Amino acid sequence: MTLEAFKQAPWRNSHALYRGASLAISPAPEYASSEILVASLYRTIGFESKAEGSIPQAGRELERKIQRLRDRHLPPPEGATLPVDIWSTVLHGVLESPKLPNQSAKRFLQVTPVVPSLALFSGSARLANNSWPAGSLVRRMVWLGCKDHAAAHALWEELFVALGVGGQDDIFASWLEQEASAWDGQSSWQLAPVPLAEVANLAGEDFEDVEFMPARQFAKDLRSVIQAKDTMTRRQWTSLLEAVLRLAAVAHVTWLCDVQARIWGCLSSALSGSGPAGADEARNTIFPSSPQYMAYGGKALNGLKDKASSYLAARLGTNAILWSLERAGVSLEGDISSGRGVSRLCHLVREHRATLEDNGIQDALVDIREREARALNCKKGIGANLIEFARHALGQRQTAIQLLRGYDQGYVLKKKGSSSSSPWVVSLGPVAVLAMVHCALAGMGGPRSIHRLGQHLAAYGIIVDRHDIARNDLGDQLRMLGLVLDSPDAESGMLLLPPFPGTQAMGIEQ
Template sequence: MTLATFKQAPWKRENTHAKYKESALSISPSPEYASSEVLVASLYRTIGFASASEGSVPQAGRDLDRKLQRLRDKRLPPPNGTTLRVDTWNTVLHGVLESPKLPNQSSKRFLQVTPMVPSVALFSGSARLSSNSWPAGSLVRRMVWLGSKNHETALRLWTDLFLALSIGEQDDVFAQWLEQETFAWNGPSSTWQLAPVAASDVATLASADFDEVPFLPARQFAKDLRAVIDAKEAMTRRQWTSLLEAVLRLAAVAHLTWLCDVQARTWRCLSEALAGKGPAGEAEARLSIFPNAPQYMTYGGKALHGLKDRASGYLAARLGINTLLWSLEQAGAPFTEDLSSSQGIARLCQHVRNHGAALEAVGIAATLVDIREREARALNCKKGIGANLLEFARHALGQRQTAVHLLRGYDQGYVLRKKGSSPASPWVVSLGPVAVLALVHCALAGMGGPRSIHRLGQHLAAYGIVVDRYDIARNDLGQQLRMLGLVLDSPDAESGMLLLPPFPITQATT
């Protein structure tokens, strides 16, 4: 690989510089469309079905549909081990458990089932209906590792998540029956067991960065994931998977937005280093690279424009950092250390300052201008990676728009909702009832009783959502809290409201 090859196709993964690609702060895997249910289904496959690829899921769904149709047409008996007739099982898949299709999918025939148990993930919940779907579950796995202090802590949480996702005696009768019935109809195509985690697939932050960085959505996600796991026995399987979905969708988008922010800040440091400035040491680099208390979204406000700005900043940074790394190679002064920590970025800044003349000789300034001009449409998120990032954020956070109008209330764990009924209406930040339950539970986990409404505001801020605690009493969030019985009006509390734990486990947690 050379600088010239990178310039020809700067967005190709194989043209990305190895040091950039290997960084714990890189966006990997590159997101595309995924709803909250796709995230959960892909998580099943990533954590427990090592032999099941994302690309095999759509075909497995079509095969199962054809099998059911053949059995119905020929009036054949169901497979051994099943408890339902063919017509009844078909009704379960296409009625009871069916997940609503999007408006643009109304004419398409494919199997889409609520990811309540692991076995359904083998034939449903793919991001695409083709064989080249992206592994959304790998994103969750990277979040667990980046949000944990070290590999051992991350692996312990990942193992506990696997056990919680598994179906056991602690699950309700319907969930146990559904897992057995699905397995009997689908056949032993893959075994449910904890999949090995390759070191190349995960990364943790340097201990100094993990301890010193004040705002790290992945760290909050790891804590919230533990709280969700602890709450499993307090509800049915369907309720618990809905709770998990709500946390996953918010954390995933906040994590990606944070990575975009970090990348943009890193490029700013490197741009200053090209001018002979920039951070001079690890501590200074940490302050420059990692945001302190960013505001990615405001409760009640429009969300997608701000996310687009972050994505655009990331794309510019990705082009700039890779151009710089390849230019160093061209100048005969390659950077050989890692870019996963503030210390690594500080050393790269010093390396750039040391070889400023060589970089100027290979024409890095002209190269940067040329690439930006050619990739202006991509940098504006009109196509490619930027458009995919926005599509992911919109579908992960937004309330599901259904082809069947009667099912418009199916999704209750959303973070964004349409402000009006028009297709052109903006998406505004507004939590659905399940999202409210999930976040209140996570905010109070380990608290042992009621807390001020300010606690919920702090928890939302940990994901980059800003809400004025004095407005909660008057906005739709306050209405949701009252309707769900999650607040106690008290004149002695801030805003006159106290948060109440939604599940018994919250009070028992120490």
């Protein structure tokens, strides 16, 4: 691969040092609802042999199998307890997940991922065979959010146990897992090996010093959700997990976009002869301390689009630098995902800036940006996919059948009006509120100020003024769910109450 090849196809030909960075956005996010995130997570963690691309075909094969058995009046597979007609009713009635308005004419199997075996034939991001592995993104979040490989692997194993159906699960979940497994008859639920090339931790000094990192908050919240499993039904627990996953995944991707843009800022400054001179300065520059990605009650997608656009410009610039240095014969060692690594790269850029300028680095960047203007504006390609991911992961499900419009209650964004052109605003659904309050109070024995919830949302980049909570829809949700105690002695007159008191005092380790 050469600099010329990069200029011809800049999005396809990333430098190996950039592509393998722990802070790279990998896998590249595309469309995914909260249920797709959970279904893909099942496959990533417990079904090693089940590829994402095989899921749509598996759903079609199951439909054909059911129809064949029905037409020939044959019995169900060995181990199944329901007749063919009733199992079809369960899939298309009890478990059916609503389709989007643009999917109403399409025929495919889509069910709620209550138990692992349902993910063997449903929950693919695409109906073709080239779906992106959303579960791998969650796995990278776990590793990046833990201090080392051992801590991440321990949390991953805890999640695997919780996602499986055991003796503590309700009767319906146990029966459903057995029934779905009998109809599949092939895959078995077991902890899949973790490819070390696909996960990475931050450098130790960076992990300790970074003030804001959604993946780290997600790792804590994930353990809180796992500990609450025994206090509710399986369906309630998966809804709680979905709510945390969808907010954490989008916040994590947005944070990566932010960090990538800051890294490019360092390299761009180095091209001018300045930039961070040491690891500490680089670390303080590339990792944001208290960013505001979304404001409660405000429009969300425009701000996320700005971050995605900045990331795309940074991706072009960083790769152009790396390819140009390699073309100049400069030895590139280390990484570009730590304060120390970025500082070292900036030093190389300053040291060889004359050579880079002679090779026309600035002209090359201008030319590439002009050719890729629509992509940089998120009108197509990676940027458009990032916005689609954020919109569908955070937004309340828009259903083809209006009677099912209240199906999704774990959303973070909702339509401000009934029109299709109405903007998406930040407004947490009941399940999302329940999940955030539970995670905010995890490890604490009793009520806390409403300020605690604001701090927790801020850890994911959502800013809310605690004085506004009493008057906005978040305060209404908290009162409706019985999660606050109005008290004139408390800040803003409200105290948060733990939704699952039996789990709140448990210690949350990282």
